[in-house]
Amino acid sequence: DGGITQSPKYLFRKEGQNVTLSCEQNLNHDAMYWYRQDPGQGLRLIYYSQIVNDFQKGDIAEGYSVSREKKESFPLTVTSAQKNPTAFYLCASRDRGWLAGDPGELFFGEGSRLTVL
């Protein structure tokens, strides 16, 4: 089945540690996104990538880093510089049709819940 796989589903981190969240998709989508969701908040964009080897900061990129070495993969690293990393992280992808004005839907993974101890 085509889709997006995020791992791990649950992750615990000690303060001062970097952690990496995995996101893999087999939908052949060019664009991939990382969102953060906090209770009572909407989804906020961390980073997005429209094509391999290119990515852009979203609204809340500070304390996070990403890479896009393969079309299928868009890992997110939560660094020790992120002051409040406890949150639910969602990875999404979209077909490149939006570049031609066809909006298209976002396909989301099941999320990764990060807790800082």
Added chain:
Amino acid sequence: SQKIEQNSEALNIQEGKTATLTCNYTNYSPAYLQWYRQDPGRGPVFLLLIRENEKEKRKERLKVTFDTTLKQSLFHITASQPADSATYLCALAPSGAGSYQLTFGKGTKLSVIP
């Protein structure tokens, strides 16, 4: 600044009734609007998309309206069922170069009571 408001954090309705959720926006000129459903601990799932030049869209028991004058979208679920209980998110995007970025509302948690 751009702002998206979904009418309430929570909405309780009786099974069989029509649920109506509201998404209002300010300082924004969206080219299209999307609605998603999110179950607890899961990723959102796309439901419907409506463009700025469309007034209404339907899909089975779902209906979305888009009024760019009122800056509002209404999302209706007719003949609601307990299985419709979830959080519903609206998301807006501008046209052109900015269309990569969807801005999400905080969501409305719908509970359908048997």
